[in-house]
Amino acid sequence: MRSSQKGQGAGARDEGAIEMSLTPCPAVRSCAVCGSTHKLRVFRQSFGAISSGCLLTGYDVVACADCGFCFADGIPEQAVFDEYYAEMSKYEHQESGGHESTYDLARFRQMTAFIEPLLPGPEARILEIGCATGRLLALLKDRGFTRVTGVDPSPSCAATAERLYGIQVTTAKISAIPFAAGTVDFIVLAGVLEHIRDLATALDELVRLLSPAGRIYVCVPDASRFAQGEDAPFQEFSVEHINFFGPVSMKNLMRSRGLSELACRQEMMQVSFRTTTPVIHAAFQASAAGAPLVADGETASGLHAYVAQSGKADDRIQQTVSAIAAGGEPILVWGAGMHTLRLMQTSRLKDAKIVAFIDSNPHYQGKAIDRIPIIAPGRVRDHAEPIMISSRVYQEEIARAAREDLKLPNRLIRLYDMG
Ligand SMILES: [Zn+2]
Known part of the structure; x- marks a missing residue:
């Protein structure tokens, strides 16, 4: 689980920009949903840098002028993010021996409640991408789904998952998963897609892994409703979050990779004490019938409302x-x-x-x-x-x-x- 909702002890969270040996080279992104290069700027987020270098020092939040998908523009290439997640994971819960907070546990329970009815049966081969220390997979295992495995870019997370829950976790990046085609029945992406720069490459790799009736579960922050969450101003535009999905653009993205929607639910998630974030839970499966894209107007307007609201809160600080x-x-x-x-x-x-x-x-x-x-x-x-x-x-x-x-x-x- 990678998302801004990770609790990890005082002062940590997903708030960091971390020093790295790599020099980031901001590059222009085209829309991951429709490929358009026509964009409208919603907001400029600035972070500055720790020490000599960092993952990124800021980005433009933009909306695709053609389909409405919202994302961070002027960010480094995917390889820079891959190295960052492999080396600098903040998802190890070092301070607590790999254990997460009660809020994290409640969130994982919220996710498994959505996932369980979508699983074909106890024999389902379940793979979680970005599984961190494996707590969500452990919950599913406790519910009788024993064929669970994970992939995470951080070797340290993989070791912790094995130690705490006996769950095998392979260290790999999302664009190159060392599993044979068609060998997974259910893929879990809990707080992952908002972190991925090259979404098409990543999703095509996941579709390759799916068995014929295989399914993908997705949980992401709901950018169309950021203004309904409770958090510090502009916190949703975090260093690591570079895609801002509403339900429409999430479905559009999956359609563009040959996946159709099975279920979708918008919900509030409690992140921590008096801190909430809106999320989208959704599930998809491969479909031969291609559906047309639907223009997403609500996400950009939701982001504009969030920026206005954050500005007011920021004035007080x-x-x-x-x-x-x-x-x-x-x-x-x-x-x-x-x-x-x-x-x-x-x-x-x-x-x-x-x-x-x-x-x-x-x-x-x-x-x-x-x-x-x-x-x-x-x-x-x-x-x-x-x-x-x-x-x-x-x-x-x-x-x-x-x-x-x-x-x-x-x-x-x-x-x-x-x-
Ligand atoms: Zn687009």
């Missing part, structure tokens, strides 16, 4: 951050992920006297943002400065960790009223 910068007091900033990177680009946070960033994600520690070091929470006790918590989803978790786990006396500055 900007005021707090501007006051901190104007005060000139040295501070610590807890959170080195997307939330912070965006504020460094779009607010006066860059003018504040930041002594250090704090993050629990070991992939971030030892790196820097604007030459300011990122330190582990355990090193905060060397500092007396106030801590600005730069996260909405983890704000209360971070505050609790600071007070109860680390017994820190530092003043805490919150950006969000979480009730």
